[in-house]
Amino acid sequence: MKKISKSYFLAAAIIAALAVSATPVYAQRGPATVGNKPEPTSPVKGNAVAGKKLYYSYGCYACHGYTGETGYRAFVGNWGHLGTDQEFITFLRGRVNVAPVIPSDRMPNFSENVMSNKRAEDIYAYIRTFKNHAAPVKDIPSLSEIVSAAKREKN
């Protein structure tokens, strides 16, 4: 079988992203718009302290940030599959188990044999501790200045 180079695909993906899309793929990701979905209020069964360790060891931070506010897919303000712990577990188990030839950085599947329900509940409990720590833009001088400077350009 012909060997397929990952770096080729990465390069091709980058080239394709730059060439085809008006906005690069990587630029379409990033922090979710803060406040676009309500924070869940369902009861939490797991242990957030244990969950924190698991959040790191399973590498969740890699895409969701250390505080859930940043990264490829921020949780804070975008609680899509996180309404309840059961919803979260269903999501973890239900990731389409497709083996792509092209490398993927999408959400991995976590079967029960690699992440027990107990561990998943603990991680969920930790995720639920995430808050929006962002101060209002008006209180962050650097960000305010960016907008002010752009507005001034009109004159």
Added chain:
Amino acid sequence: MAKSPKTSFGRRGFLKNAAAGAAAGAAALVGSAPLVEGQTQGAQSHGKGAHSTDAPAPTEAQLFREAGNIRPPSVEVRKITKPGSDLMVETLKQLGIEYAAANPGSSFEGFQESVINYGNPPNVMPEWITALHEESAVTMAHGYAKAEGKPMLAALHGTIGIQHGAMSIYQAYYDRVPVVMVAGNDVDFIPAHTAHDMAGMVRSYTKWDAQPETVEDALVALQRAYNEAITPPMGPTLVVLSSEIQKLNSPNVQIPTYKPPQFPTIDTSTAGEIAKGLLAAQNPRINVGRLRTPEGVKRSVELAELVGACTSTEAMRGPMSYPQRHPLCGPGADTNYDYTIGLEAEGEQAAINGPGLAKIAEERDVTHIDFKGVRTPANFGRGNRVKSAMPLEADAEASLPLIIGAVKSQMTSDQKSRIKERSEKHAIANHDAHVAALEKAVQAASAGWNASPITTARIYAELWPLIMNEDWCFSSPSNFSGAHNVQLWEHNKPYSYLGGQGAGGMGYGAPASMGAGLAAKARNRIVINIQTDGDMNYAPGVLWTAVHHKLPVLSIMHNNRAWHQEYMFIQYMAGVRGRGAERAIIGNTLRDPFIDYTKMAAGYGMAGEGPISDPTKLQAALRRGIASVKRGEPYMIDAITEPR
């Protein structure tokens, strides 16, 4: 002119004798020089040999060598009044080659000596830049060309230098960037460093090469290498210079008159047709891709202003495109465009795109390597993906004067006033659209503002107010650090953002930034390099080059302590196979120990600070860094960052 006759005392013979002399000298040294205790014991433990009384007495020459007064070997004296390499350097001066970067090599000693000593003042145009790796030398030239729209030179040492530089040549080729290279070839020196067809190793990913046999041919080859590099599809070119012709006395050789290249343009009739379409349209649009030089950018602005067309730009994705905050840049007051032209970009009614790499691949890829990306649509020409009513294979930049001329000759006074009114509406709409997008972007950037490790968005957001009034160049690819410049910064100069690696290969960002630094050095410009940690570790010696040559480059480490893209790939793969993601760190992270980039920089003599994981300390560090590079002193800030 005939090829130079071999000297009666060949290099090979000289080496053989020199080696014998050195051996004899070494023996003499042991016998005559005082030794420290350990060395004495060591020598004694080997018994007879080092202290053998059989060793011959040192000759006068050996004693001189021992004292550091090495006399030249007794060889036939050649009086050199005008070495061929002086003429080569003069040719480069006439071409305006500003820098020559190289890691030293004996095969171009004649050429190097001419660069540093020939001319008044010597070592100017080109200035010799010391690189610690050929990959760095070529990628510096890559970065420089993207910033300036013209090539500098990289010198490579024989077969080994070419192969060290190969990866960088490959990236420049894919990026369609002009780089002129010379490779020294010393056929009488070390056999492993020479070959019958040296350029053959990289032929399939260079645009043109030559191995001239005379000084005259070498001068012609350098001029042609320059011309081939700058004509579309632009790319790296290579001239192999034998050490013999570099050193050959050539008092009567004249530098041929330089003839600039002919760029393929559309014809005047087509230019007239496009002008007519633009002037007749109620709402024309100009899509601007990546042009060749700053002059092309200037011309695209002139055309847009003449016809009152709103424009698109690729300035947030790479160099040489339309100024992002020009009043006409944006969607405009009305997005129902009735005549769209593409300049190295897509255009529904007309699209002018220079030839892509596929155009040269057939001829150059003689060994049928068949690099796949060469034939992808992106490289056929940068705007041929959408069907255009008038696809035109020509250089957009060179075609613009024809269109501008036709517009000026066809324009009526009625059209002028209509265009003025339309332009004002576009300016207001584009400004409002920009501010609205910015407000959304800063809202997003506020997420995790106070988080530690520091968010990549915060790095970009803290930087922008500090550089917005400076003349800056953002040199490193931003795709691995969130590309927040796209939304938060304004890219208004041809060199504002230099874009990606070319072929997606790591090890590009740091040397390309130093190449941008070379361009910036004489232009009172500063360079911002948001440097990924994985990329930094390929050839960190460029940090020394930056210090040594006083390059105004501020490097801010995006230190997420991983090759993060690959980390995510392995996580996904482990998930697919049901094996868990806990060991995905293996092979993809830079831990145990963490790398201290401030210490790394310090080792190369670069000032800096860090590691900084407290976001509140970032802005002050950035201020210090900018102050440093404005003094011409490169600076390193090691920021511990979120993965993306």
